[in-house]
Amino acid sequence: MNIYPCQCGNTLHFENSSCVNCHREVGWCPSCEGIRSLNPLDEHTYSCGNCQATLTKCANYRDYQVCNRCVVVTTTWQQADAYCDCCSLNRIVPDMSVPGNQEKWYKLEAAKRRLLYTLDILGLPYGSVYSGFSLPLIFDFKGDVVLTTQAGTDAIIAEKVFTGHADGTITINIEEADPVEREKLRVDFGESHRTLIGHFHHEIGHYYWQLLVQYRCEEECKAVFGDHTAVDYVIAMNQYYQQGPKPDWALRYISAYASMHPWEDFAETFRAYLEMITILDTAENVNLLLEEEESVDFRGTPFDKLLLNYEQLGIKLNEMNRTMGLLDVVPEVFNAAIVQKMKFIHKLVKQGRSMKKEVKRATVLA
Ligand SMILES: [Zn+2]
Ligand SMILES: [Zn+2]
Ligand SMILES: [Zn+2]
Ligand SMILES: [Zn+2]
Known part of the structure; x- marks a missing residue:
């Protein structure tokens, strides 16, 4: 992530909507690609x-303050949304009539924008339904349907929304935007992190499995992550939640959850790869990398060099966080088995980049 200068000289951040x-x-200008001051x-x-x-503000910026992006005004623009x-x-x-949902939606959009920023710096392809992209990327942000109950009785969940x-x-249960609920789940599942951006980084891994692996290089993928057709997903999921992760998971998997099924292993490794990219990108933009760590070029720097920079930076960042009693920024240990999986993702990202961008992302006028 980058930081941007305001017209007044102050520093603007990616989530800012005013200086x-x-x-x-202030808002994101799609023309010069940065957070810029907006002069009416x-x-x-x-x-x-x-x-x-x-420019004009995105309708979700103008009406709900959950976005901070702008749209370039064209000759056909007629003040429509x-x-x-x-x-x-x-x-x-x-549903904006539900108290608290505006705040949750704001957090979801902020995390989503960060995800898309990272996909863009990697040059990964994706597109909306309006763009005619072969596998349109769609986001559903939904809450559980809770039945109203008489005072004093427990609420009944009539319809549970599963993030996936x-x-x-990509469906995200909006309760994940509630930090108390999310921390409870993190502790229950014994996770090192549970964040909104982490959910996006994981789910987009499933998206890229379908876009870049399925019918393309499934055999190669099986050789690295295991045969996804050999294990029934629902059986594997039930087993995981009833019996917990494989006891030796840390030897072969990036996280306990990754040991559930080859698809989850792929998505978890993809998440870890995007975390490496986004942390190195931020470190470079805010001048946190030491001279010997050189500048990183995600399209050209060999994987081993990227990982070495990341591990060295991770040690320092973890110490900084421990100083403040916070969770480690980089909790993972990158052993040989995990490095092999990360290298597969690195190669796949390269292939995705060279995949002809079928249709450029389009702005929608509704
Ligand atoms: Zn300013
Ligand atoms: Zn501009
Ligand atoms: Zn927007
Ligand atoms: Zn998953």
Whole structure:
């Protein structure tokens, strides 16, 4: 992740919608690709403080303050609802009549934008349903359906929403945006981390399995992650939740959850790979890498070099966090079995990058 200069000289961050110094509104300019100050032209349009492009706020920014992106105003724009490149991937969004949902949706969108930023720096392909992309990427943010009960009795969940991926659709249970609920689950499942961005990094792994592995290099993938057709997914899942992870999971898997099924192993390894990329990218942008660690080029630097930089940085970041009594930033140990899996993902990302971008991501005018 990068940080951006405001017109006034102050530093702007990826999630900002106003500058704390000059109080200008700010937002992502798709034209010069950065968080920029927005200078009002009229009620609905702004001039980018950096490239002077004429912009309007994404409808989810304007109406709900859950987005901070803008859309370039074109000659055909007629003050209709315009959704940014990130929001145009949404299909189901939280019910805004429910108290607390605006805050949850805001957190979900912020994590989603970070995910898409990382996919973009890697050059990975994806597209919305409106773009005609072969496997459209869709987000459903849904809450459990809870039956109203008489005071004093427990609420009954009529329909439980499971966070997961199916055929390009990533569903996130919006309760994951509640830090208390999420921490409870983290402790119950014995996880080293449980974050919203972590969910996105994991689920997008399933998406890329379908886009880049299925019918393309399944045999190669089986050789590294095990045969996904040999183990029934539902049986493996039930076994995992009833009996816990394989006792020796740390020798072969990036996390306990990864030991459940080859598909989960792939998604967990993909998550760990994206975490490596996003941490190295941020470290470089905020000048945290030492000289000998050199600058990282995700498209050219060999995997071993990336991992070495990441491990060296991870040791320092973990110590910083321990100083403050926080969880380790990089809790994983990268043994030979895990490195082999990460290398497979690295190669796959390279293949994904070279895959012809079938249709460029499009802005939607609804
Ligand atoms: Zn400013
Ligand atoms: Zn601009
Ligand atoms: Zn938006
Ligand atoms: Zn999964």
